[in-house]
Amino acid sequence: MKNKVLVSSKKQITENRLIKVAVAQGDGIGPEIMKATLSILKAANAPIEPEYIRLGEQVYLSGNSAGIDKKAWKIINENKIIFKAPITTPQGKGFKSLNVTLRKSLGLFANVRPVNALHPYVNTHFPEMDVVIIRENEEDLYAGIEHQQTEDVVQCLKLITRPGCEKIVRYAFEYARVYNRRKVTCMVKDNIMKLTDGLFHRVFKEIAAEYPEIESNSQIIDIGSAKLAAHPEDYDVIVTTNLYGDIISDIAAEIAGSVGMAGSANIGTNVAMFEAIHGSAPDIAGQNIANPSGLLNAAVMMLAHLGQREIADKIKNAWLATIEDGYHTADIYQKEISLEKVGTSQFAEEVIKRLGKFPSFFIASNLREGSGNIQIADYKRLPSKKELVGVDVFIDWQGNDPELIGKTLSAVKSYNLKLKMITNRGVKVFPEGRKETYCTDHWRCRFVSESADIFKPMPIYGSINFEQVVALLSKLNNTGFDVIKTENLYEFDGRRGFSLGQGE
Ligand code: NAI
Ligand code: MG
Numbered sequence: 001m002k003n004k005v006l007v008s009s010k011k012q013i014t015e016n017r018l019i020k021v022a023v024a025q026g027d028g029i030g031p032e033i034m035k036a037t038l039s040i041l042k043a044a045n046a047p048i049e050p051e052y053i054r055l056g057e058q059v060y061l062s063g064n065s066a067g068i069d070k071k072a073w074k075i076i077n078e079n080k081i082i083f084k085a086p087i088t089t090p091q092g093k094g095f096k097s098l099n100v101t102l103r104k105s106l107g108l109f110a111n112v113r114p115v116n117a118l119h120p121y122v123n124t125h126f127p128e129m130d131v132v133i134i135r136e137n138e139e140d141l142y143a144g145i146e147h148q149q150t151e152d153v154v155q156c157l158k159l160i161t162r163p164g165c166e167k168i169v170r171y172a173f174e175y176a177r178v179y180n181r182r183k184v185t186c187m188v189k190d191n192i193m194k195l196t197d198g199l200f201h202r203v204f205k206e207i208a209a210e211y212p213e214i215e216s217n218s219q220i221i222d223i224g225s226a227k228l229a230a231h232p233e234d235y236d237v238i239v240t241t242n243l244y245g246d247i248i249s250d251i252a253a254e255i256a257g258s259v260g261m262a263g264s265a266n267i268g269t270n271v272a273m274f275e276a277i278h279g280s281a282p283d284i285a286g287q288n289i290a291n292p293s294g295l296l297n298a299a300v301m302m303l304a305h306l307g308q309r310e311i312a313d314k315i316k317n318a319w320l321a322t323i324e325d326g327y328h329t330a331d332i333y334q335k336e337i338s339l340e341k342v343g344t345s346q347f348a349e350e351v352i353k354r355l356g357k358f359p360s361f362f363i364a365s366n367l368r369e370g371s372g373n374i375q376i377a378d379y380k381r382l383p384s385k386k387e388l389v390g391v392d393v394f395i396d397w398q399g400n401d402p403e404l405i406g407k408t409l410s411a412v413k414s415y416n417l418k419l420k421m422i423t424n425r426g427v428k429v430f431p432e433g434r435k436e437t438y439c440t441d442h443w444r445c446r447f448v449s450e451s452a453d454i455f456k457p458m459p460i461y462g463s464i465n466f467e468q469v470v471a472l473l474s475k476l477n478n479t480g481f482d483v484i485k486t487e488n489l490y491e492f493d494g495r496r497g498f499s500l501g502q503g504e
Helices: 030-043 057-061 070-079 098-106 162-178 196-208 221-230 242-256 293-305 309-324 344-353 402-411 466-478
Strands: 019-024 048-053 081-084 110-116 130-136 146-148 154-156 183-188 215-220 237-240 263-267 272-276 386-396 417-424 427-430 442-449 482-492
Touching: 019 030, 019 070, 030 293, 030 309, 030 344, 048 070, 070 081, 081 293, 098 263, 110 162, 110 242, 110 293, 130 162, 130 242, 162 183, 162 196, 162 237, 183 196, 183 221, 183 242, 196 215, 215 221, 221 237, 221 242, 237 242, 263 293, 272 293, 293 309, 309 344, 386 466, 402 417, 402 427, 402 442, 417 466, 442 482, 466 482
Parallel strands: 019 048, 019 081, 081 272, 130 237, 183 215, 183 237
Antiparallel strands: 110 130, 110 263, 146 154, 263 272, 386 442, 386 482, 417 427, 417 442
């Protein structure tokens, strides 16, 4: 097969064995930018052996809604490293996002996106910008667990786990350490989501303490993303949960100037995937005008991840020198600054000519020894005492008088359980709600032990057992209430494991 072995001559492989990589050439501009990128890797003696896999449009259109077939899975399982050009997701319903499929099935927990300005060669308002966004990639609202519960109400479960937080936060600090970064910023919304985002923040503080040489700070995501958009030069590494990371990584790429420039990595414990951040650009496909820089930067990240730091530096520096020398593809071409507008393959040739050269204007890439070898220790669960102290029963009720449902529920006699309060969309409406609060058909009714002392500022709940919950549900059902779900209330080592209602 053509291109099968990039470094074919044994002489060229002085110290490195060949590393097999599953390569997807992608759709649209994919094959052109992949060819250009691989030609640079080959010229730089990167010890990479591509094994080609088919992903994307053709696979989707052959009737496979996942966009990936068994043969590709087999090669991925064997090679553990995926280098992927962008693919086209056909329009229409029923096609699953290939990226989501790959991330979830391969446990690619960290999405790493470095974005830096290349001013004045790439137009940006933020010439000093140099940010790496490390986004948790598997959990949060992206678990995709959604339900319609009543006529009015749908829900999406936001799942944040301690092992998930520990992995991503530790990855961020280890990344900062091996890639010479000075600061890690955590962005969450734990003033509102005290349990979920609160856990992420708590883990961040715990782990930050283990890296005293790296500066750390935290920001609430709303002001954090606003500040990132206005002063990106103030940030170094940002670590955050899935949804916030999705949003701020696009903000960062956009304000840096060009979608054609940035690469990204999806890192797992056993497998990693590298790709450009842009899509398959069908509008310019087949014209030899696409910018291969995003994919090339992904290749540099892959080499760094594989511990090939010298070759990663060599390619990155040749690329920076090419940009500085004014050889620009159409997407970044500027009449006053560029020397020549070049096509995809010519750009690659200019990079190859500069292998071994250093940039003079930009800071040269100089990876630290040991970069890429980021090992995250296995999670160890600490045992805690878990005690059931109540239950939230969610009821579909089409009335609109909180006093009526509150008094009816209070009158239900169920062994050792009493109604503590009712909320609607999280706001307490019984006892002592306000007339102005808008009520939907979705009532969260909190039951606790008969003996609970709930009027103290720090209520003492008292334990209940699950049989009592089952008996309560049966009573409610017999009384005609439409129970749509329950959520048990636990204390862990005496600490409350549930949020209070607003106004509770
Ligand atoms: P896109 O990123 O492909 O294109 C947006 C604009 O940027 C277009 O004008 C395009 O010409 C330009 N552009 C993108 N990459 C460029 C490059 N390397 N050089 C020069 N110009 C470049 O986004 P779009 O149009 O929304 O999506 C097109 C297809 O790509 C869709 O089918 C989408 O599903 C897919 N896609 C795939 C991704 C992946 O495989 N990781 C990521 C994003 C989109
Ligand atoms: Mg996105």
